[in-house]
Amino acid sequence: MVERKILIIYTGGTIGMVNDPETNSLIPFDFENVSNHVPELRKFDFQIKSISFDPLIDSSDMNPSVWIRLVTMIEENYSSFDGFVVLHGTDTMAYTASALSFMLHNLQKPVILTGSQLPLGTIRTDGKENLITALEIAAAQKNDQALVPEVCIYFQDKLFRGNRTTKYNAEHFHAFRSDNYPPLAEVGIHIKYNYPYIRYTTLNGTFRVAKQMSTNIALLKMFPGINLDVVNAVLNAPNIRAVVLETYGSGNAPTAPWFLDAIKSAIDRGVIILNVTQCLAGSVEMWRYETGIHLLEIGVVSGYDMTIETAVTKLMYLLSNSASDEEIRNNLNKSLRGEINI
Ligand code: ASP
Secondary structure, eight states, rough: HHHOOEEEEOOGGGGGGGEEETTEEEEOOGGGHHHHHHHGGGSSSSSSEEEOSSOOOOHHHOOOOHHHHHHHHHHHHHHEEEEEEEEOOSSHHHHHHHHHHHETTTSSSSSEEEEEESSSSSOOOOOHHHHHHHHHHHHHHHHEESSSSSSEEETTTTEEGGGGGEEOOSSSSEEEEEETTSSEEEEEESSSEEEGGGOOOOOOOEEOOOOOOOEEEEEEEEOTOOHHHHHHHHHHHTOEEEEEEEEBTTTOOOOOOHHHHHHHHHHTTEEEEEEEEEESOOOOOTTTSSEEEHHHTTTTTEOOTTTTHHHHHHHHHHHSSSSSSHHHHHHHSSSSSSSSSO
């Protein structure tokens, strides 16, 4: 059997920090020597290599040009490795996982994102277990095929589909959830893979990466009392091509004529308005209430049960990688990478 190889890409974030004995503060360590900090890695029966971003970035500074750098690193190493573990700050990890799921076409190998709430260099760190299990999942194969050929987030004891995941807790080790899709694996004594929910693509196309992501989008979050100036400021921002409308419940928004007129005039100008619920679980069903039907009638597009992170990144991807607005609208109504139930 050929020895499997996994590449760790360290982008930055809490996980890669250790205590500097001289200053007693946390500093990033050199991931080339990761096994000095996590000696357990030497026991794996596969090879581990690592590369780091330079400079390292706190994930609050994440942006599409960094995603392009990341997918380019994966592209350059794709044929030499069996799987990838991306170490990333937790703050925007769900955005990066969602973006990667769209940018990596015909992915047949695992890309597992993980990080930690406490640095690897602290005694109670959650980073060690997250890193070790993420590596094990990235290397897991049956008949030379990856068990999970998807972009995922592994955190604490669950493996989630990346584009279904949201960070919801800034304190607990269980920092992420995926309310609209079951975990792809649950980890206890054994790693129990949830095979029926893992996406095994039948496409035999070659792996390639998208290297353009539009930033001409905005979020407009509904709240009781929102006023026309705020709505107009967002809808009329220069060069805006799509807006994620964060609605209530099953996709409901105010019925006031000034609001509907503002949305309709944006749609008439060619702006795509994507309706995503503020709720963590459940789906947009605009036909359910009168407050949603108005949106449907004026041409608002349903975001189904998409996370906000996926709505943002799917639009960024589609705006830059589609031949026409019609193609964008068609693809919003399709599950491209398992991101919506339809
Ligand atoms: N602010 C850090 C980041 O997201 C927090 C973390 O690493 O979890 O990069």
